[in-house]
Amino acid sequence: MARSRTSLWAFVLIIAAFAAAPAQAHAAPATYTNPVSAGTVDTFPDPAIIKAKDGKWYAYGTTNPILNSKGETGEHILPTLTSTDLVHWSYAGDVFALSAKPSWWPAGTRPWAPDIRYDNNTYHLTYSLSVGGIALATSDSPAGPWTDRGLIVPTSNGCPSGTIDQAMFTDTDGSHYLYWGSYDTICAARMNADGTALAGPVTRVGHGRRMEGGFVVHRDGFYYLFYSDGGCCDGAFSGYTVKVGRSTSPLGPFTTPTGVALTDLTSKDGIVLAGSGNGWVGPGHNAIVTDLAGQDWLVYHAIPQNDPDFPPVTGANGATLNLTKRPLMIDRLDWIAGWPVVRAGAGPSAGSQAAPVTRWTVGSTFSSSADGFTGGFSWSSGRLVASSGAASSSARSVSGDVRVEGDVRGEAAGISYGPVTAWLDSASRRLVVDGAVSGSAPLPATFNYQSWHTLVLTRRGAALTVSVSADRLHDDVATVPLTLPSGFGGGRIGAVSRSGAAEVDNLGAAPLHTPVARRVDDPAAGRPLAQYSDEFDGTAPNGGWSWVRQDPAATVTGGELVRPTQAGDIALGSNSAGVLVRDAPPGSFVVETRLQFDGVRGNQQAGLVLYDNDNRFVKLAHSVLPLAGIAGSFLQQTEFTKEDTRASTNAVTSGPAFGGPAPATMWLRLLHRDGVARMATSRDGITWDWGGAWTLTRPAALKIGVIAMGGTGATARFDYVRTYAVRPA
Structure with a gap:
């Protein structure tokens, strides 16, 4: 292995030395207007979202009459949308057809609030039942077909409020956690190794009037618990508001920016998103997605003030329902002084906004070819593959503040950025960075090297941060912070195998986003x-x-x-x-x-x-x-x-x-x-x-x-x- 590393390092230096002129130009900024689901579906409540291993984004929503304006009078069970840019969405089917509901579902139930994760080459979609209980479906593809795995959290589980609105989270040691609860308590518990059952005691992590929709991310040493309170779905009278608390443990205690514990018996500060009177009511039940520039986006639903209600519809449970329209929204999520807030505090957007960055300056999803990447990897079935220690690189180079990412699978698979290589070393069980800088971090004992993971290299000035996660949902299992040497100029990006077979997909680089550092002024x-x-x-x-x-x-x-x-x-x-x-x-x-x-x-x-x-x-x-x-x-x-x-x-x-x-x-x-x-x-x-x-x-x-x-x-x-x-x- 020592000889293989030396020869590969020499190859990386050679391709960096002969790199083309750095590519720094931005494409003309794209725009979007909320709701991003307009023209595709009428409503898309409680959205969950993931960037899948086919290079597309997928969104999943609560059972609702998504095509009512097209003449349908009924609902779709956990509808699915797909997009290549987070702005233009296409309907991609339903998790369960009305005619193929699992036989164990209680009578009268409607599935709600899906959450999506990727683990061990499998998509895990949890959902809740309107009558109580949390279930799991799995698939090898983000578009299904989905296999029903049954109930994983029963209605009676030690949490004193409703058993709905669940979301999973994976910690740095590979442990899975589940958050759930509604009206008026959020609970959390550790799960088993494959994320199919609770395996630890139930902990109350939040109390609040109509508190629900917990969603956890890990950032800069803190666990942030996002949640919604107020009414979710009562037309123009919906008071949904997204709030947040943070902790140094996934099980809390979580506290607000002013130090109020989320379990305290009072309402909470830490408002991330609230209605502003600009035509959108009750914004809430969020997920978070990161674009290719590293900018976070809050994904949520909101209600149009002037057209909030459906006519009576036939529910998936056969009942006649009076429902509220809750289309799919996205807005920039800023982190200011360690706390998240949408659009620096401006609230839901109305009118044209700068769109997420969803196209690399250099890179490819390899859907039909190697797309200009040359070297020891070859193209096969929509990805780059190598059977032994090898490297491939892009034709163009990148420099400046940049975000490089790629999906990798293999015992020693990785990606490179100029004279820096990041790779997953199964021998030492570490995320390893070497080349112009070096460092490493341990990987979880349960880490599966034959499952896809996303490697991300983020450069801002002389700071380089390398991380790895299964699904890009702020649940990194290893992070290596480094300082680049003076004069570091960047270089080409590439696919790397330090030994053995490796696969690399969705590899690219984009200029790093510029963070917003100041909130908008409050009224005075x-x-x-x-x-x-x-x-x-x-x-x-x-x-x-x-x-x-x-x-x-x-x-x-x-x-x-x-x-x-x-x-x-x-x-x-x-x-x-x-x-x-x-x-x-x-x-x-x-x-x-x-x-x-x-x-x-x-x-x-x-x-x-x-x-x-x-x-x-x-x-x-x-x-x-x-x-x-x-x-x-x-x-x-x-x-x-x-x-x-x-x-x-x-x-x-x-x-x-x-x-x-x-x-x-x-x-x-x-x-x-x-x-x-x-x-x-x-x-x-x-x-x-x-x-x-x-x-x-x-x-x-x-x-x-x-x-x-x-x-x-x-x-x-x-x-x-x-x-x-x-x-x-």
Whole structure:
């Protein structure tokens, strides 16, 4: 083997020395417009995505009426889409045909929320059943046919909430983990070696009102647990929001950017994606995919504000269903100061955006030929193959900040970038890098060298990082960080076999993405509007206030408006609580209060409203809500709810979203601009967590209001209500 390594190294130096001029030019930037599934399918909820070993991307969605606009009145079970660019998608069939449902499925079930992984030359697709339970299907191809492997997590499994919305993850030691749960707990457990059953204790890793859709990635030493809370699928009243916590262990504890544990009984900060009022409602249930430039993208569904609902459809379970349209969306995922956020905090995109990089500057999927790669490898059946120690290289070279990747299989298979080679050494059981720099990292004891893995070399300046994973889903099993020597100029890319048979596929290089380092500016309060404000420094509210249903217990004392919570409410038909209201200023404004609240029983709440009438308002409140599945446990929640008339049914509907933590003393803000209300909270009155937005149907009629309701026994103290102009951006 020593002679083989020496001769190969000499060959790599020769091809680097005679490389063509470096290729650095970018293609003209492509664009896309959400939803990327438009024109292909009507809806694609709960998407999962993978870059498959045939070089294409595949997406899998929840059972839904994907072709309703084409005249179909029923659903497709776990539909599949495929794409070569993450923007233009084609329908590729269903995981299960309606006529071929597994016989063991309980009556009335609809499969939900698929998750896709690749392991040991096999695609593993887990899915949940609407009646509870998690199942597995496997295939040698991302397009199927799929083999049913049965139930892998029963409904009763030690997690106190629903057994749905699962996602797998592979750790650096090769161990598989499963995350699942819904309404209102996410659980996790270690799996067996082949990922077909739970093999460790069930751990609760998150509590939150309507918390679900857990998805874990490993990055820079942290495990990031993405999840969604709020309502997923209630048309224009869906408050879905993507949030995140991180940990140094795959089983937690996970904490938010401000240090709140995901298991704490309060709502959470760490918002990754929320509605912004630009036409998209309830963005959530995410997966993550990385383009060829190394840029991450959040893949999710969202609801079109102006066309949110299907007509009644026949479900895959035979029932008549009223469903919400949730098409497939993608947006850039930025990592800023160690935390992920979509489009630097701008939220779901509307209009033309720069598209993912899905074409290499140099490289090939080898679908029909060796495509300019020459040397010791030959082309066979859509890949490069070598029967003994060999190397092949591209005709062109690359330099500068670059990302090189390739799929490899074999006992000593690898790829090269100029005078650097990265390869999988079965003899030492290590990922090895040698040439201009050298280093190594151990591979898991269970690592299968005869299964496809993706090697990635990422160069930014003098920093070179080499990693290997099975499926490019932020689950690297080995990473080698290195520093390139001064004057390193790059070179050609290539396929390598250090000994024995090797296969290399999907090999290419693209200029590395430029990361976004700064968040977009949050809204800011401008000049005070004293005529719409009250410091509560007298013995009664000032003259601008009036009551919708007088609350005789409300007093102004000690510089505060004191309101004991009432037994009534203003939710749907329960229009019995008092609302203290005053006119809102015309145009855009911010209204703020400092609230002290001691609620401990379910549904007690206090806060601000933008109020038209009892059936049309937006509420931002500190609410006490029950924790589903755990009797006697309650969550302190920042609740941001819209109530209005649903256009498709003409019925009054209410839908919640949830913001950051809700301590006993907190500051609340509502921003109103152009018919859109957006919420923010603070724990010090200085630093604000901005959350989602609701669109209002009659914004000109709104008044500013104060509420304290949902059950007697608690007291709300409002230090002031201040209204401001909005500071220009």
